[in-house]
Amino acid sequence: MAGRDERPGNTGSRGSRLLGCVALASLVVLGVLAFFLTGPDVRLHPTTGEEFGQFDAVRMLYLHVPMAVLMYASFMLCAAASVGVLVKRTPWWDVMAHSTAEVGTVLCGLVLVTGSIWGRPVWNTWWEWGDVRLMTTLVLFLLFAGYLALRRTTTDPRRQERKAAVVALVAVLDIPLVNRSVAWWENRTLHQRSTLEELKIQDLTLFTLMFGFLTFGLVVWWLTLQRFRVGWLERAAIDHAVGSAIAERRSETSADELDAAIGVTDEQAGEASP
Amino acid sequence: MSEVRRFLADARMVAARDLRIEFRSRVVVGQVVPFALLVLVLFGFALDADHHTLRTFASGLFWVAVLLSALLAVHRSAALEQSDGTMDALRMSGLPPAALFIGKATAVFVQLVLLEVVLLGGLLVLYGVQVVDPALLVVAGLLAGVAVAAAGTLYGALASGLGVRETLLPILLLPVLAPVLIGATRAFDDALGAVAVDGWAWTGLLAVAALIATVVGALAHGVLIED
Amino acid sequence: MADRYRDGVPVVELRGAVALLGTFPALAGVDLTVESGEVVLLRGPNGAGKTTLLRLCAGLVRPESGSVEVLGHDLVRERRSVRRRVALLGHATGLYDDLTVTQNVYFWARAAGLTAVEATGRVTAALLRMGLSERLLGQPVHTLSAGQRRRASLAALVVRRPELWLLDEPHAGLDQSGRDVVDALVGDAVAAGATVLVSSHELERVAGLGPRVVTISGGVVVDDTGRDDGGGHGV
Helix, strand or coil, X not given: CCCCXXXXXXXXXXXXXXXXXXXXXXXXXXXXXXXXXXXXXXXXXCCCCCEEXXXXXXXXXXXXXXXXXXXXXXXXXXXXXXXXXHHCCCHHHHHHHHHHHHXXXXXXXXXXXXXXXXXXXXXXXXXXXXXXXXHHHHHHHHHXXXXXXXXXXXXXXXXXXXXXXHHHHHHCCHHHHHHHHHHHCHXXXXXXXXXXXXXXXXXXXXXXXXXXXXXXXXXXXXXXXXXXXXXXXXXXXXXXXXHHHXXXXXXCCCHHHHHHHHHHHHHHHCCCCC | CHHHHHHXXXXXXXXXXXXXXXXXXXXXXXXXXXXXXXXXXXXXXXXXXXXXXXXXXXXXXXXXXXXXXXXXXXXXXXXXXXXXXXXXXXXXXXXXXXXXXXXXXXXHHHHHHHHHHHHHHHHHHHHCCCCCCHHXXXXXXXXXXXXXXXXXXXXXXXXCCCCCHHHHHHHHHHHHHHHHHHHHHHHHHHHCCCCXXXXXXXXXXXXXXXXXXXHHHHHHHHXXXXX | CCCCCCCCCCCEEXXXXXXXXCCEEEEEEEEEEECCCCEEXXXXXXXXXXXXXXXXXXXXXXXXXXXXXXXXXXXXXXXXXXXXXXXXXXXXXXXXXCCEHHHHHHHHHHHCCCCHHHHHHHHHHHHXXXXXXXXXXXXXHHHCCHHHHHHHHHHHHHCCCCCEEEEECCCCCCCHHHHHHHXXXXXXXXXXXXXXXXXXXXXXXXXXXCXXXXXXXXXXXXXXXXXXXXXXXXX
């Protein structure tokens, strides 16, 4: 997976370009499926015959639900990689943790945005403070925003890879809360127990949802791959700089300079101790 | 057994040292507690409120004031180990990092309890609240104090030595404490008779949070002070 | 103390040790072997890597590559079992400003694993031996002068009776009597069988003890003269 391209500074490879194209094409197909080919969610009340349901808003769920699932996946990968950092001090795990956290945070932000847009017509509000899943997801977003802020505090990632791993592992403790909140606090959420059960699943609806999972799986794979390669190249650049600095430092010791430097030091030592 | 006693003795020693430093420097008593009261007063000004409004929001305002002040207390606690090579000396001493963590968190906890007591006095006097369920109030206050002290000590150690401790600490710590804020506020809502919720259920959440923060902190402290 | 290192195993053994400060290679491949009971004087120009070398031996700096063994233990994997037996006097004092001198030294004695009885017995003696007057012992550290702080800092190390002393410019900021105290301390440590690494500009003073002189520059050992009768730089 590590960038073993001939040309340094390049994050692309044949495989990842192909993957990127397929992911892009899938996104277009998903858009067509979700916004044009599938029908709105309209149900008839069994007794009154009134129309109810989510109508066109349901289309947002084809994006929202897959993104939420892939967000969990990214953060779980980040947690696994963080364990790897703590157990084995190798850069691979750290770059992996950083990449997946960044992709997961972007997804988390998108989940909040798409959820908010979906909530406007369905719940009649952009933002529902009483909803526990919304709250716990927001907290998750903030936790990982803090993680990324920590990572940005230095240009040398090796200095805080283990600290970052601890922050990531604390942050993912929120995931079970997000995931189980709907079941644990039924009366405190507008989220459905499971969106799948509620919808009347027609063939195309189900297919679109599944296609959404596939599409976002590809997108996330591609993003993580790219981000990993950037991180790996950053590491390589630092290692290269350190390597040449070591060589330079070894060669800087010329006998004349040394004599001069120590001579000065000895003279000064008597009166001027720091 | 002697291992455990040794561990507890180390932790007690660290806690006693931090509290002795606090007793001599009076940073928390002289600066953090007045700050917390000031926050309460500012809420009063900002809401331009009568007693009825303030009573409604009392528990939320109380815990926001506690969290903001806790940031300062945690910051102070972490700063002790940044002065003049004391962290290096601690690393060299061979003191178990977990004992150091428990000790420092205990000292922060004691200071937070003091802070909560003073703030509660502020609520009673300034906001005119009444305590309906004292037992719930005490238990929830103590458990939330443990959670805040443990998480705060963990993140204080994490942010120290990064050179941007002042700005990084809040954005790392406050989201982690969000569940504690929610749970403690609901429990206090019940204890102060402001809202009819099951305060004891939320206190259970606080207990879980306190336990997790303490265990994670004790386990992770070695990683944080060594790197 | 328990597990004394085995006879014949060097107290310090560095092989190709590289240490980074950020991305700067403060040590660029140091080989150094120090036997038990030796006094080694480290010297070199500013920025040569003396401080980093001492901190590396204390396990406070992680080697980027190469191996570091102290008292027969690998410092990367087993530093906790080593550190208690090593004393590092750095540029900082490691004292809490708001505690008194006695409270500070007592705390560090207990932190190093001494019992309350042992600690009480040793603390005042160590402080008085460092030349601090009894009147100062109950004073908060922030009221002390730099030289007095340094003496208190040394006392906190003395009470632990370390097997390896790492002294980084121990004379810095001390007056004549303070330097004499440091020299006596080095003498006592050697007499008690301890090993001493000291970086100092004050070559001739410490040289009186007949140390080996190791010169480092640019992060590597450039000269290791074994014995030097002091004064000259023997390159």
